[in-house]
Amino acid sequence: MIEKALNKIAEQILxxxxxxxxxxxxxxxxxxxxxDTSKEWEKAVIIYFIINSVITKNALFNQNVLAGRxxxxxxxxxxxxxLKLIE
Numbered sequence: 152m153i154e155k156a157l158n159k160i161a162e163q164i165l166x167x168x169x170x171x172x173x174x175x176x177x178x179x180x181x182x183x184x185x186x187d188t189s190k191e192w193e194k195a196v197i198i199y200f201i202i203n204s205v206i207t208k209n210a211l212f213n214q215n216v217l218a219g220r221x222x223x224x225x226x227x228x229x230x231x232x233x234l235k236l237i238e
Contacts, residue, residue, distance in 0.1 A: 164201060169209055172202045 179202065182195035215221065 164205060167205065169205060172205055176202045176206075 176199065179195050179199035182192065183199045186192060
């Protein structure tokens with residue numbers, strides 16, 4: 152049940168625009184560094200790290216795409232050495 156809920160949350164987060172998230176990051180960073188014991192502070196920490204995770208995911212994605220690492224590229228490389236049946 153928890154995994155299903157996390158997957159749903161991840162799908163929703165992936166739909167967010169990175170530029171919009173970047174605009175919110177400073178707000179949640181400021182709130183996070185002003186520690187208190189409230190639920191609002193806890194949520195701010197979670198939100199801040201969610202924003203950072205999306206930014207990090209996008210950077211890793213772009214880095215790997217630019218390096219030619221992807222399922223399509225691996226398949227092309229794998230198929231290059233194989234003979235193909237021509238009918």
